[in-house]
Amino acid sequence: MRYLMMTKGGRQPDEKLYAEMAQFVEEMTAAGVLLTTGGLDPAGFRVSSSGEEMTVTDGPFTEAKEAIGGFALVEVRSKEEAVELARRFRRIVGDGESLVHQVFGP
Incomplete structure (x- = not known):
């Protein structure tokens, strides 16, 4: 199952946030669940x-x-696994909202 996770809000980026996010991305990559990430033009x-x-x-x-x-x-x-990843992400970035949608198709 593929899920697109999008984020709104969160704390201002600082060295601690970058370090925590890098560790989270590394863990998801090692587990084989992260397909891609990116920032969006607001x-x-x-x-x-x-x-x-x-x-x-x-x-x-x-x-x-x-x-x-x-x-x-x-x-x-x-x-449930997608929900847990979204929860972990929100704990790192702080207050805000994440939108999670299942992706259908090949």
Whole structure:
């Protein structure tokens, strides 16, 4: 089962956060569950459609604290395992919110 984990908010990056996150990423990589990670441009853009009409709107769309800041794609055996990884992540980065979606397809 693959899950896309996205994060909103968290504490300001410092040396301790970088060290804790590096250890967490190393553990997930060694366990074979981490497929990829990345940061996201907080501005982004939106593409919407209505019939044949397409509209592209530049961001940002939310307050900075609500913007999706980064993501991880993981492969785990169960939803419970994905939940535990998300909990561990939140303990490292602090207050905020993580969105976790199962990824379907090949």
